[in-house]
Amino acid sequence: LKFLCSFGGIIVPRSGDGNLRHIGGDTRVLSVDLSITYSDLMVKFGELCGSPMILKCKFPGDDLDALVTIKSDEELRSIIEEYEIAAPDAKVRAVLFPITAGKKPPPSQPS
Numbered sequence: 832l833k834f835l836c837s838f839g840g841i842i843v844p845r846s847g848d849g850n851l852r853h854i855g856g857d858t859r860v861l862s863v864d865l866s867i868t869y870s871d872l873m874v875k876f877g878e879l880c881g882s883p884m885i886l887k888c889k890f891p892g893d894d895l896d897a898l899v900t901i902k903s904d905e906e907l908r909s910i911i912e913e914y915e916i917a918a919p920d921a922k923v924r925a926v927l928f929p930i931t932a933g934k935k936p937p938p939s940q941p942s
Contacts, residue, residue, distance in 0.1 A: 832911065834861045838880050838927035842895050851895035853926060860922060869907045876927055884927040891917035898926060 839856025861879060863872060877883050887898035888910045901907050914923050 832863050832865045832867070833922040834863065834925045835859075835922035836861055836876065836879070836925040836927055838884065838929075842926070853895065865911070867907075869901065869904045872907065876925075880927055880929075883930045885930055887926050887928065889924045889926075891921060895926065 835858065837853040837856060837858040840853050841855055842851050842853055844850070845852050859879060861875060863875065867875075873884070873886065876886060886901045888901055889895055889898055890910070890913050899906075899910070901910060910923060914921055
């Protein structure tokens, strides 16, 4: 199984047709065993990018405006199955985003 993964850039509309594309950063191909777990895949992506990342994938035939966040073995299996059915020889298109510290909610106001 191969992932075509982009990271470190931005997603912008293409001039002309308006379809989204990833520019800047890096795009790499990562080959993994078909039975890889979500956790093991995220370790490999972290090694590739140099830091922990959030995985988002596009379904075959969709544009980059419909990226789906993958957070579990079940979701990973689902996206792999979609590619096996729709485009068996295609690479799974992934965009990786850095994990950023979440903002803390504002403190509660006394009543």
